[in-house]
Amino acid sequence: MIEEEGVKIYTLEKENYVGPGKRKAGFYNPTWKFDRDLQILFSKYAYERGARKFLDGMAATGIRGIRIKKEIEDIEVDINDFNKSSYKIILENVKKNEIEASVLNEEFCSLLSRKKYDYVDLDPYGSPAPYIPCIFRGINRRAFISVSATDTATLNGIFKKACIRRYGAIPLRMQGKKEIGLRILIGFISRIAAIYEYEFIPKISYSHSHYFRIYGCAEKGAKKSDESMKKIGWVYWENGWKIKRFEGIPSKKFAGPLWIDKLHDTSLLLTFPKMKMLNLFIEENSINLPYYESNVVAREIKARQPPIKKLIEKLKSMGYNATRTHFGGGAFKTDAPYDVILQIF
Helix, strand or coil: CEEECCEEECCCCCCCCCCCCCCCCCCCCHHHHHHHHHHHHHHHHHHHCCCCEEEECCCCCCHHHHHHHHHCCCCEEEEECCCHHHHHHHHHHHHHCCCCCEEECCCHHHHHHHCCEEEEEECCCCCCHHHHHHHCCCEEEEEEEEEEECCHHHHCCCCHHHHHHHHCCECCCCCCHHHHHHHHHHHHHHHHHHHCCEEEEEEEEEEECCEEEEEEEEEECHHHHHHHHCCEEEEEECCCEEEEECCCCCCCCEEEEEECCCCCCHHHHCCCCCCHHHHHHHHHCCCCCCCEEHHHHHHHHCCCCCCHHHHHHHHHHCCCCEEECCCCCCEEEECCCHHHHHHHC
């Protein structure tokens, strides 16, 4: 038995995972608790905007769907897993927590071909790419989506060919690689949404531990999807990070196509309880360029690594925008040219 925020969950075995863990029935990873707490906040936001039919699409133990139903009683929740053993575990957990929810044992895409939802959560083991098109066949005209990816090595450029194959995008394995990978994932979701004439706008997008996680809104309309396509482009390196719209390809070292607009909705984050990670989301949201890594910069010119706080203060004193970022304690974001950064170091 595992207890999390008043919900009691049965699983086959409890392990203190570091990283993604192993694919198995009734999988429970304590690393994800931060995200499950965040999902409750986002689910309440979706409910306040009319969402009533929720799907926990690859549920494992069912903990996400059960927690959402416990917190927001006036909704319809389907908790699904294609694995027979996981399905039996979810049935037991729903009964144990005394909630009303439909427990399903269906293939994710088949389910979304016959039912429509206001909120779909996709949390696969590995890449979400094969399942993204199914989401846009199974949501209402206005809906909310949350997507996980644990194939971060692919999105971060370690397996470049796999990234091109799965996401139709070129990654970059250098400074800012996590943010570039996250932006590739958002861009992929947005491009698939546009095929089905949906606009997709991310509300919260982040990297934590071994996974990427995106919360967003989708709305039907060809004109809306055309507008969201204006936020797809390229990131390239030319005396530091630059961005370019999709219409042309940069001549320098580049990555994409990917999302070049905001990672978060600051107005939404300000309504949530104060948390260290959320404060970093708000702070970094003013700069759409990927981050720099102070240890990499220092190593490049054989200089000492300055404290991030002093570095940001110096950049601001010179008239540039600069912030901390959630991507790492030694990472920072700025619109300053790279030669200015090197000069400061």
